[in-house]
């Protein structure tokens with residue numbers, strides 16, 4: 632395999648698709664949290680329990696599923712690793728702690744989003760950090776699932792920018808990506824995040840859930856509605872400082888609700904199909920039984936109730 636950034640031999644193993652420091656709250660590093668990483672295509676659910684969670688029967692931490700072998704070369708891996716450490720040190724470890732407020736230019740947008748602009752990270756450093764995650768995530772998705780999510784040509788534009796920045800290329804590697812816009816959203820008020828996901832239902836803008844960070848990518852000219860809502864807080868390559876949205880909390884929560892609903896719908900469709908295969912009953916009939924059980928366990932969108940209902944029906948019809 633060739634390195635997805637520089638086309639040399641991809642000789643690195645255990646490369647992170649998403650930096651561990653960004654997704655640590657979603658993959659079981661914390662003491663009393665639990666989170667669900669849902670593969671809605673197969674109705675598989677990985678449940679990560681923190682060590683302090685009473686449901687954690689195992690003494691072993693679950694493996695982080697977001698690493699791959701032979702996707703990057705050692706040089707690209709090292710360069711990205713250095714950048715990720717810097718972002719972690721200057722942003723992830725500091726933006727929720729008041730005593731570091733001087734490291735940021737802090738203000739509210741006219742639409743009342745709370746903005747942090749890191750002073751110790753350049754615009755390119757922040758944007759390369761996020762574009763490289765988007766790129767790795769999409770390329771691996773393309774290799775493994777034959778579905779690139781982003782258009783192939785847009786991935787090439789991102790690749791050119793990443794390579795140009797990491798290897799200090801001459802020539803104008805920034806030109807094609809100048810039209811892209813990125814919205815970067817964190818939640819300053821809580822570190823409880825649940826989702827590492829994206830969905831084909833979310834393409835305008837492309838929306839990525841990388842645990843702590845929710846990222847919108849506009850690859851085409853933004854329309855009036857998007858400009859009105861987000862115009863002021865979108866990031867481009869040409870600007871001097873990066874605007875990172877850190878509040879209000881409701882914005883982050885409403886974005887999280889969108890993916891929760893999509894994943895729940897996908898999950899239920901696939902789960903009911905699996906049950907229909909087991910018991911040969913009609914989909915509609917099984918859906919009713921599933922929903923009865925689901926509402927018995929919970930009346931909201933709750934992945935734990937979903938999996939309980941699915942497991943119970945699987946057991947019932949497998950025997």
Ligand SMILES: [Zn+2]
Nearest residue numbers: 634637704707
């Ligand atoms: Zn490389």
